[in-house]
Amino acid sequence: MKSNFLPSVARQLTACAATLLIAATTVAAQTEHVIYAFKGGNDGSYPTAGLISDAHGNLYGTTTGSNFGGGTIFQLTKPTGGAWTETVLHTFTGGTTDGRAPEAGLIFDRAGNLYGTTAYGGTSNLGIVFELTPPASGSGPWTETILYNFQSFGRYSNGSVGGGLIFKGKTLYGTTLWGGLHNDGNVYALAPNSSNVWNLKALYSFDGGADGLEPNYACDALVLDKSGNLYGVTAFGGVNGAGNVFEMTPPSAPGGAWTETVLYSFGASSTDGNVPVTGVIFDANGNLYGTTNAGGNFGNGTVYELSPHAAAGGAWTESVIYSFTGGTDGDTPWGNLTLDKSGNLYGTTLTGGVYKLAPPSGSGSWTETTLYHFPGASNDGVEPQAGVLVDPSGNLYGTTSQGGATSNGTVYVIHP
Numbered sequence: 001m002k003s004n005f006l007p008s009v010a011r012q013l014t015a016c017a018a019t020l021l022i023a024a025t026t027v028a029a030q031t032e033h034v035i036y037a038f039k040g041g042n043d044g045s046y047p048t049a050g051l052i053s054d055a056h057g058n059l060y061g062t063t064t065g066s067n068f069g070g071g072t073i074f075q076l077t078k079p080t081g082g083a084w085t086e087t088v089l090h091t092f093t094g095g096t097t098d099g100r101a102p103e104a105g106l107i108f109d110r111a112g113n114l115y116g117t118t119a120y121g122g123t124s125n126l127g128i129v130f131e132l133t134p135p136a137s138g139s140g141p142w143t144e145t146i147l148y149n150f151q152s153f154g155r156y157s158n159g160s161v162g163g164g165l166i167f168k169g170k171t172l173y174g175t176t177l178w179g180g181l182h183n184d185g186n187v188y189a190l191a192p193n194s195s196n197v198w199n200l201k202a203l204y205s206f207d208g209g210a211d212g213l214e215p216n217y218a219c220d221a222l223v224l225d226k227s228g229n230l231y232g233v234t235a236f237g238g239v240n241g242a243g244n245v246f247e248m249t250p251p252s253a254p255g256g257a258w259t260e261t262v263l264y265s266f267g268a269s270s271t272d273g274n275v276p277v278t279g280v281i282f283d284a285n286g287n288l289y290g291t292t293n294a295g296g297n298f299g300n301g302t303v304y305e306l307s308p309h310a311a312a313g314g315a316w317t318e319s320v321i322y323s324f325t326g327g328t329d330g331d332t333p334w335g336n337l338t339l340d341k342s343g344n345l346y347g348t349t350l351t352g353g354v355y356k357l358a359p360p361s362g363s364g365s366w367t368e369t370t371l372y373h374f375p376g377a378s379n380d381g382v383e384p385q386a387g388v389l390v391d392p393s394g395n396l397y398g399t400t401s402q403g404g405a406t407s408n409g410t411v412y413v414i415h416p
Contacts, residue, residue: 037404044072045408047399050386104219117162122149126160164221180205184213212237220279242267242274273302291333296323300331335387381410
């Protein structure tokens with residue numbers, strides 16, 4: 001059964017016993033400026049996903065709106081001086097021959113091709129998986145190839161409303177918000193055969209009970225460990241009805257079935273988080289970090305850590321490392337987390353801005369710093385629905401889904 005959950009603020013997306021450790025919130029004066037404000041025409045509008053970069057520092061992202069109403073894939077070219085330059089690499093037209101509304105982020109392969117999903121469009125209007133190939137000459141239009149059309153909605157469907165993607169070898173892995181055997185979402189693999197025809201295989205279908213439902217609600221990608229296990233979240237379901245963190249283990253023999261294991265079910269206590277809409281990330285020690293949209297000590301959402309079991313078959317340990325107060329630190333964390341080389345975590349809140357969590361020294365607690373609070377001024381962004389990208393110099397790049405000069409969203413940078 002589908003949830004009717006909606007966050008407390010307007011959104012452009014159509015979808016995609018804890019120990020409480022709280023440090024004092026500080027606000028740091030940072031330099032933020034908008035490097036591109038979408039105009040709402042050919043250049044696109046309402047970016048809801050995060051950014052990726054190439055080796056030259058150019059940025060790539062998606063918008064859910066455009067002059068055709070289907071969204072765009074864009075590139076922002078890093079300037080040697082002056083302003084960033086936006087180039088639209090592809091405009092989605094919707095219908096049965098193209099996708100519509102690319103709500104999730106993009107990934108590169110080693111050849112420089114881009115891959116992503118759309119929430120709608122395609123032969124069944126349930127979204128597509130696409131590839132964008134750069135021009136051979138280095139200039140000119142990029143070429144879109146539809147790798148897969150998600151199939152008819154309902155029982156035994158392949159899924160619908162595709163989220164983010166990851167590569168392992170030549171195989172793409174992802175989740176669908178709905179669809180599957182029970183229409184509660186699934187985990188899938190997509191790989192080309194010897195004729196280069198891409199075939200989808202459903203690895204696991206959620207049943208909406210203790211195993212969860214609606215995986216990776218905010219369209220984040222799964223993460224992969226060195227053993228080939230996949231990790232993600234379900235926004236709802238679980239033993240407490242407040243969502244799960246899950247692990248998918250590949251079969252021990254070719255042709256076998258993948259195994260889903262719930263690592264943690266939220267809502268175990270009054271101060272625990274609930275509704276984990278964004279995916280998880282790993283640190284170097286194998287700990288997982290993520291956010292919950294609600295719950296915590298103040299009911300405004302949390303950042304949590306999951307520590308792996310000490311022995312095979314043991315339980316993972318969850319700790320709430322920060323609970324949002326709803327003050328200057330914001331509330332409703334939505335975007336995925338980013339980890340830097342020093343172990344600091346960065347993220348965004350829908351009603352606040354961009355924050356940093358510094359790890360404790362010894363047995364202390366994590367320290368939250370609000371790096372920038374979006375004031376909603378006419379030329380500033382508002383409502384960041386995605387996380388931030390950290391470059392080698394420590395600059396943070398992100399998108400706001402609304403705001404800017406024409407209220408169609410922005411790309412911003414925060415300097416350290």
